[in-house]
Amino acid sequence: MSLSANDKATVKALWAKISPKAEDVGNEALSRMLYVYPQTKTYFSHWSDLTPGSAPVRKHGKKVIGGIGLAVEKIDDLFAGLLTLSELHAFQLRVDPANFRILSHNILVVLAMLFPDDFTPEAHLAMDKFLARVALALSDKYR
Amino acid sequence: MVEWTEFERTTIQDIFSKMNYDVVGQQSLARCLVVYPWTQRYFGNFGNLYNAAAIMGNPMVAAHGRVVLHGLDKAVKNMDNIKAAYAELSVLHSEKLHVDPDNFRLLGDCLTVVVAAQLGAAFTPEVQAAFQKFLAVVISSLQRQYH
Numbered sequence: 001m002s003l004s005a006n007d008k009a010t011v012k013a014l015w016a017k018i019s020p021k022a023e024d025v026g027n028e029a030l031s032r033m034l035y036v037y038p039q040t041k042t043y044f045s046h047w048s049d050l051t052p053g054s055a056p057v058r059k060h061g062k063k064v065i066g067g068i069g070l071a072v073e074k075i076d077d078l079f080a081g082l083l084t085l086s087e088l089h090a091f092q093l094r095v096d097p098a099n100f101r102i103l104s105h106n107i108l109v110v111l112a113m114l115f116p117d118d119f120t121p122e123a124h125l126a127m128d129k130f131l132a133r134v135a136l137a138l139s140d141k142y143r
Numbered sequence: 144m145v146e147w148t149e150f151e152r153t154t155i156q157d158i159f160s161k162m163n164y165d166v167v168g169q170q171s172l173a174r175c176l177v178v179y180p181w182t183q184r185y186f187g188n189f190g191n192l193y194n195a196a197a198i199m200g201n202p203m204v205a206a207h208g209r210v211v212l213h214g215l216d217k218a219v220k221n222m223d224n225i226k227a228a229y230a231e232l233s234v235l236h237s238e239k240l241h242v243d244p245d246n247f248r249l250l251g252d253c254l255t256v257v258v259a260a261q262l263g264a265a266f267t268p269e270v271q272a273a274f275q276k277f278l279a280v281v282i283s284s285l286q287r288q289y290h
Contacts, residue, residue, distance in 0.1 A: 035268040116260035
């Protein structure tokens, strides 16, 4: 399910709208992932506080959403653009790729919450496809 | 049997008592058909589904979205035995409609997105967890009679 020129344009346009609130999006998405899918907490056992909106969650949400922002910039060649991040996730973090889908779902839910008028069905479709491609690029180096 | 906390029960009753079935039903089903176009395979006789605008404006989609959402009422009213309440609907979806059960999850995700858009900040992580748990139980019950 590759990205058409229209998909890319839609993602970029949506991202331009949401980037002022990127930190909030990151925090909300990560908070929800940890709360609604508690199995994801297993990757963060070294944090002091895993509750929604806590300091470590907010800080990490910012990092993660920064990664998505990078992916938007590299949308024309995700595999090359996300190579370093893929190696990080493959060899150091070793996050089971099933969790990328879980985080993606929570990003979509948060976008619907915070930007109900902009998150049209077409935007939802493009974003879902984009996040799936990002997940694929991130898992590229796994094996 | 599924254990529900007081918070979960109240949350589900609250969401559905305030829900605009016409809007949420139409939006969820239409969104599902747009975002996951292969789901259109079940609606060959619904007329024009050629693009997002056509799907969003299609009156048959709107009507059926309402039917599907009202189907959830059964679960809202029988939270302590959703499995039994859905036995017939499960057989219907399996034997008559031949719906791939993975589609239940896709529609459930779209419903979650639409409800999130409706509730905004009120769709807290706790509310989301309760809502998704409720949908997961419904989906599991709908899959039970598939053989």
